[in-house]
Amino acid sequence: MAESTPALSQTAFVQQLNFWARDASNESAALLGAFALGMFAHLPDEGASAPISLEALAQRIGGTVRGTRSVIEPLVGLGFVRLEEGRGYSLPASSDFLRQEAFATRMREALDGWLVSAKLPEALRTGAPVEWRGGSRDLLGWYRQEFLAPRAPAPSPTAADYEDRAVRNFLRTQALVTSGTVGLLEAMVSGPRLHSELAEATGTQPEALRVLLGVLASMGLVRQEGDAFGFSELAGRSLDATSLPYFQRALPATMDYWEAFAHLDEAVTQRRFRLDLRDPATAKRIYQQNASRITGIFVSHLKLGRKAAELVTSMRPLKDARVLDVGTGSGVWGAAFGLADPSVHVTYLDSEHVLEQVKPNIAKLKLEGRARYWAGDCLSVDYGESQYDVILLPQVIPALPPEELPRLFGQLARALRPQGLLLVSGYLLTDRRDGPLDALYFALRRYVSNEGDVLSMPDFRRLLEPVGLTSSRGFEMPIQQVVVASRGDVPWPAP
Known part of the structure; x- marks a missing residue:
């Protein structure tokens, strides 16, 4: 299993690592929440008609102005939506894929898996599908599909970028959180260890653990040497015995917001807050x-x-x-x-x-x-x-x-x-x-x-x-x- 991310500097790697720990799920929530709100159906094509104001967009989707703004501003920052100052928002030609039904279905399916992704520790320990809402979900199979299997071609590079940020970023965050929860990160601090030793140390099913290790390798955190796994060179310098506890402190705070982000559309349209700090x-x-x-x-x-x-x-x-x-x-x-x-x-x-x-x-x-x-x-x-x-x-x-x-x-x-x-x-x-x-x-x-x-x-x-x-x-x-x-x-x- 080889490292599959492009070469990064140490500083860039640490920034990427901190992004996955803190902000990646926020980004996914905005990109998926825009679909849950039906936002793209109300954005005019750039240059074809006048931009829509924030207030008008909020009215069209049935949301509050503040809530609508919290979702669309990251899309502007990422370049998927245009903001014409003093006039409003529009959809550039490069983002026309956002109106394609097949792409929208893919986003809705990802959002449907948001909450169940938090059961990844359970899936690792059993190696089996997890119970979910009266049925079962093959969570490990989903991770294999998204990170370890060949990817279907996207309509455009911009569509591929949106898809990766929306669908895989929150899964990357969950993989990091789970790695901390089961003790995998701590187990690799001292150096590469045999796969069987890691499975025993973390209490995980061996083949399920291979899936998680594969995901971490795709993120540039893990490398394989024979049947031993350890941190990549950059990860080893970033997550040593001193810095790992500091890094892991950010992970529970991210999970505090997990349910709230799964229901972002409710917060925007109904002002229903699953993590209400006014309580x-x-x-x-x-x-x-x-x-x-x-x-x-x-x-x-x-x-x-x-x-x-x-x-x-x-x-x-x-x-x-x-x-x-x-x-x-x-x-x-x-x-x-x-x-x-x-x-x-x-x-x-x-x-x-x-x-x-x-x-x-x-x-x-x-x-x-x-x-x-x-x-x-x-x-x-x-x-x-x-x-x-x-x-x-x-x-x-x-x-x-x-x-x-x-x-x-x-x-x-x-x-x-x-x-x-x-x-x-x-x-x-x-x-x-x-x-x-x-x-x-x-x-x-x-x-x-x-x-x-x-x-x-x-x-x-x-x-x-x-x-x-x-x-x-x-x-x-x-x-x-x-x-x-x-x-x-x-x-x-x-x-």
């Missing part, structure tokens, strides 16, 4: 898990937070500054500012159960003497007036209902002192909202869980300027972006 019990479970996962990678995120603190220091001194970390999560951003100057005092705001995980992180850094823990909901607490020099919003905005943002930004603006700064970290979309792709996929994930959104700089300015934060800019940071806003009384750093 207190669901929110508590997910946010507590997220805080725990981020705590596990606290050191790497602390470096990112310190870069943001350096940016602020280039704009104003932090001596004796009062910092508020809203929706603190693991506390990593507030901690970074606490470390930036020994006189900084940080208030960490989050729910009580999350703060219980923050306190040990702050204690390890010996910052508890300059820390205050504020248990509360960021949408209901009283922030006061002129209380803080810096207010941090780390990955909070997408988790909030968009209709609440104007009021929240108004409260935060009042809570800033003169020369105060508001920092919003996370994803930042282009002005056209057509990229970057990882931000669009994250926006889709937020929509299916709480109708949240990812913003562009024009979106931010529409929220910030009416509350007096008239000066704002976006900055690129490692991993994510930061938006900084002020009343215009703070100089921007030199380029």
Whole structure:
């Protein structure tokens, strides 16, 4: 069994690996969800008639504007749909295959298999079809067909690309998740092992395990030497004993959204959310898990937070500054500012159960003497007036209902002192909202869980300027972006 993916650099391989772990299923959900919604029947041909506006498209498919946008924006970012700014959407000639019934049937069949794909661990352990909705599904046979058998020719290279992203990307994610679940990745960390040893170590049926190993080989993760299997050279460098636990922490978070993505059409047309973070019990479970996962990678995120603190220091001194970390999560951003100057005092705001995980992180850094823990909901607490020099919003905005943002930004603006700064970290979309792709996929994930959104700089300015934060800019940071806003009384750093 040979490696079958084109040669990649180490950096490109790691990016691909992280994409499969986090974003591939989001991408598949958008591409398959567009068919479930009947979206392509309502898109005019490019150049033949006027583009259709977002509002009109939402009305045609019976969906909400926000939900419709969350699905079509990734299609624009990938080039399958055209966006003419100020007018709307159309279908380019290269995407005419999207209206072919045979192609649509293929997409609907893939979506029908979305939920059952999560039973791959069971199929590996038994080597048999899995029970599903009163019948059985040959899940291993499906994987053989998609990854190990010759592929039927697609109508065009563009159609082949769409098909691969829609049908196989979520199956790749599930193969990775399952490899972690049964302990296969961990079993290969020490080097190549005989197939029989891997089957015994993972508790899987030997021939079923060969299917999974074949899928991983097609992804460039595994290579075969005789009857022994191990990581490919690139995978071995990317998933060693130190980095593998870090990588595997992302996988359960991906699975949290699996059912929600299977029913994306319901979220768009009925506002029925299978993972509703507005439900207190669901929110508590997910946010507590997220805080725990981020705590596990606290050191790497602390470096990112310190870069943001350096940016602020280039704009104003932090001596004796009062910092508020809203929706603190693991506390990593507030901690970074606490470390930036020994006189900084940080208030960490989050729910009580999350703060219980923050306190040990702050204690390890010996910052508890300059820390205050504020248990509360960021949408209901009283922030006061002129209380803080810096207010941090780390990955909070997408988790909030968009209709609440104007009021929240108004409260935060009042809570800033003169020369105060508001920092919003996370994803930042282009002005056209057509990229970057990882931000669009994250926006889709937020929509299916709480109708949240990812913003562009024009979106931010529409929220910030009416509350007096008239000066704002976006900055690129490692991993994510930061938006900084002020009343215009703070100089921007030199380029």
